[in-house]
Amino acid sequence: MALAACGDDAKKPGAVGGAGSSSAPAPGSSAVPESGVVAADGPLKLSVTPAAGKKGVPLSTEIGVDVSGGKVTTVALKDAKGKAVAGELREDGSSWVPAKALTASKTYEASVTAVDSAGVSKTETTTFTTMAKPAKKTGTGLYLFDDHTYGVAMPIVVEFNPGIKKKDRAAVQKRLFVKSEPAQPGAWSWTSTGTQVYYRPPKFWEPGTKLTVRAAVGGLPTGGGRYGDQDRGASAKIGRSLVMxxxxxxxxxxxxxxGKTVRTLAVSLGAPKHPSSSGTMVVMEKMAATVFDTMDEAPPGEGYVTDIEYAQRLTWSGQYIHSAPWSVGAQGRRNVSHGCVNVSPSNAKWLFDKTLIGDPVTVKGTGDKLAYGNGWTPWDLSWKEFVKGSAIAVPAELANQDGQS
Known part of the structure; x- marks a missing residue:
């Protein structure tokens, strides 16, 4: 992989506000649906956590539920002023997740009610106090924006700075939630550095899918005495299918x-000294006009500053699809770029007007393999390889699905 092979090695497009399992606790009532916790037969037993009187509780704390001989019907959490806190029970019934991080240095009261098959109910209550504001924080980001429409290969990308170490990833991953409508299975997979974690389904998203994402990491212990800086979330939509x-x-x-070929464009790829990367990438950023400046990172005598139109970023290292009027004569014939996909001005504008962030681009047959993590690269792995990056065991039924890469 050539550093800044074509474009600038600019900062990443801004990530905002974040994503865990296939179902997301979200703001709502404290009532538990009929599909909630159903326990084995026997006398009704119920216990809850945090323990009564516990202090210094993380702001990400959940109301733990252990029930047998019945099912949980209600979970209620109130602050010291009696104000109700919204939340939702996890699908496995193990705990109730507040809809947002709790407030530092505050006392809360949780009340959980369960009922057995005879209609006999039992309620347990606990009071606890949260910790002070954390002194050390992990910066977080979510590359998904409210009310935006994305391409069918848009991964959900949550970012951490500094990265999350392997021993801490499972706890963090459990606080990342995704809902898709219509429902589609998916999994999380970490990059080796732990600075990003991707979520994708086995195959591209269905056009028209609605996504609701929450990275419930505000106040969450992330390792090394650090805590997540804030909760992040977004609701977005997947548009039509467009594949390059x-x-x-x-x-x-x-x-x-x-599913139909709408146009075939002549291109010029990276010259032998600056080969384009082969692999499946995703459009990450679109700029109608920009400047490529490689003077700082290119070898002496090879840097350049060039005005560029209709640039679509594919990698962090600086590979783009863009208008290249200077290489029109070579397009369709030979490779002369610094690693980018050169197209004519008219084709560049046509393509720029059609694409969405999250549209997939697959390049094959070049002399360089795409490095994992150089861009949004989860689709460059087979599904079976992708799920190996999960910090939590992926059910065999999901791991063995036919995938797309």
Whole structure:
């Protein structure tokens, strides 16, 4: 992989506010649905956590529930002023997750009610106090924005600074939630550094899917005495299907929309000294006009400053699809770029006007393999390889699904 092979090695597009399991606790009532906790037969037993009188509780604390001989019907959490806190029970019934991080240095009262098959109920109450504001925090980000429409390969990307160490990833991953409508299975997978974790389904999202994401990491212990800086969340939509396929052998890009080829574009890829990366990438950023400046990182005599139109970022290292009027004569014939996918001005504008952030781009046949993590790369792995990056065991039924990469 060539550093800043074509474009600038600019800062990443801003990540905002974040994503865990396939179902997301969200703001709502404290009532527990009929599908909630159903326990084995026997006398009704119920216990809750945190323990009564416990102090210094993390702001991410959940109301733990252990029930047998019945089912939980209600969980209620109130602050010291009696104000109700919204939340939702986890699918496995193990705990109730507040809809947002709790307030530092405050006392809360939780009340949990369960009922047995004869209608006899039991209620347990606990009072606890949260910790003071954490002194050391882990910065977080979510590359998903409210009310935006994304391409079918848009991964959910949650970012951590500093990265999360392996021993701490499972606890963090349990606080990342995704809901998809229509429902589609998916899994999380960490990059080696722990600075990012991706969520994707086995195959591209269905067009029209609605996504609701929550990274419930505000006040969550993240290791090394650090705590997540804040909860992050977004609701977004997946648009139509548009897939770009680039073949170095033919020097062509095939654009497939809703299963039909709509245009074939001549391209010029990276010259032998600056090969383009082969692999499946995702459009991460779009700029109608920008400046590529490689003077700081290029070898002496090879840097340049160039005005660019219709740039679509594919990698963090600086590979883009963009307008290249200077290489039109080479497009479709030979590779002359610094690693980018060069197209003509008219084709660049046409493509720029059609694409969405999250549209997939697959390049094949070049002399360089895409490095995992150089961009949003979860689709460059097979599904079976992707799920190996989860910090929590992925059910066999999900791990063995047919995937797309």
């Amino acid at each position: 396929k680039v073949d170095n052998k033919t020097k062509k890009m095939t654009v497939v929309e809703s």
